[in-house]
Amino acid sequence: MSLLPKLPVPELPTGPWALFLDIDGTLLEHAAHPDAVVVGDELRTLLARLELQLDGALAFITGRSIAAVDHLFQPLRLRAAGLYGLEHRLTRDGPVEAAGEPADIAALAEEIEAELGSSDVYIERKGPILAVHTRAAPQLLQRATQLVEQALGRLPTGYRVLAGNAGVELMPLDAAKGAAIRRFLDLPAFEGRRPVFLGDDTSDENGFEAVNEIDGMSIRIKPHGPTAARHVLADVGEALAWLGAVCKRNLDGSTGLVDPSHRRSP
Numbered sequence: 001m002s003l004l005p006k007l008p009v010p011e012l013p014t015g016p017w018a019l020f021l022d023i024d025g026t027l028l029e030h031a032a033h034p035d036a037v038v039v040g041d042e043l044r045t046l047l048a049r050l051e052l053q054l055d056g057a058l059a060f061i062t063g064r065s066i067a068a069v070d071h072l073f074q075p076l077r078l079r080a081a082g083l084y085g086l087e088h089r090l091t092r093d094g095p096v097e098a099a100g101e102p103a104d105i106a107a108l109a110e111e112i113e114a115e116l117g118s119s120d121v122y123i124e125r126k127g128p129i130l131a132v133h134t135r136a137a138p139q140l141l142q143r144a145t146q147l148v149e150q151a152l153g154r155l156p157t158g159y160r161v162l163a164g165n166a167g168v169e170l171m172p173l174d175a176a177k178g179a180a181i182r183r184f185l186d187l188p189a190f191e192g193r194r195p196v197f198l199g200d201d202t203s204d205e206n207g208f209e210a211v212n213e214i215d216g217m218s219i220r221i222k223p224h225g226p227t228a229a230r231h232v233l234a235d236v237g238e239a240l241a242w243l244g245a246v247c248k249r250n251l252d253g254s255t256g257l258v259d260p261s262h263r264r265s266p
């Protein structure tokens with residue numbers, strides 16, 4: 001783990017590479033409520049161009065559900081791992097392997113809603129994952145965390161609690177961004193490419209570790225503590241500028257693409 005001041009800004013990737021993108025706090029500025037974020041046309045265009053330049057080797061790796069991501073970015077649809085890898089869409093137009101809400105998580109959501117739901121706390125029900133958002137009520141983060149941690153003792157084994165960005169999430173142990181990235185790298189469209197992963201949060205650390213293990217490029221946005229990432233970008237603006245520079249460099253000629261004879265789909 002390294003601290004912010006020692007980490008370099010990433011150079012633009014060369015050779016065959018693949019792009020994995022966290023969403024909130026990386027591509028989008030945070031907002032008071034998950035539905036209040038804004039996706040501009042400029043960002044849609046940038047992502048669509050990068051996806052084309054990378055011959056499809058681009059995927060969202062997010063804690064949101066894929067349905068929520070599609071809603072935000074519509075009409076753009078990309079490969080995606082949602083719910084920290086519990087859901088996947090392995091091809092751009094393929095089916096989503098979605099996960100349902102177990103009865104005990106539904107009961108817990110209702111219990112927390114009964115206590116905190118009317119107090120600017122937003123309880124996001126994402127199938128097997130429960131997120132309690134306290135961005136609009138920071139004084140309730142401690143109580144929200146306590147409720148979720150207490151529930152851990154009553155639930156079947158196999159869940160963990162993760163401190164989120166202004167909130168807390170309860171999720172199955174196998175929800176992990178590193179595994180989601182590895183799953184994509186096994187697909188023909190990603191074969192032989194060096195993974196580049198941009199993320200901003202605790203939940204992204206596992207993804208950084210995964211790409212580091214295979215000599216990929218790990219880039220943490222706005223770190224405020226130790227990180228496994230080997231590069232940093234100061235904020236969402238810098239992340240978008242860096243992606244824009246990659247896209248422009250590719251348009252200018254040096255594409256970083258795999259030789260066309262090596263292309264396979266998907």
Ligand SMILES: O=P(O)(O)OC[C@H]1O[C@H](O[C@H]2O[C@H](CO)[C@@H](O)[C@H](O)[C@H]2O)[C@H](O)[C@@H](O)[C@@H]1O
Nearest residue numbers: 023024030031032033034062063064135165166
């Ligand atoms: O993995 P990510 O793509 O970064 O998604 C992480 C979580 O993002 C969303 O919540 C966060 O962003 C919201 C909008 O800015 C903000 O209101 C909230 O406080 C943040 O925690 C999303 O709602 C979650 O489901 C994701 O897990």
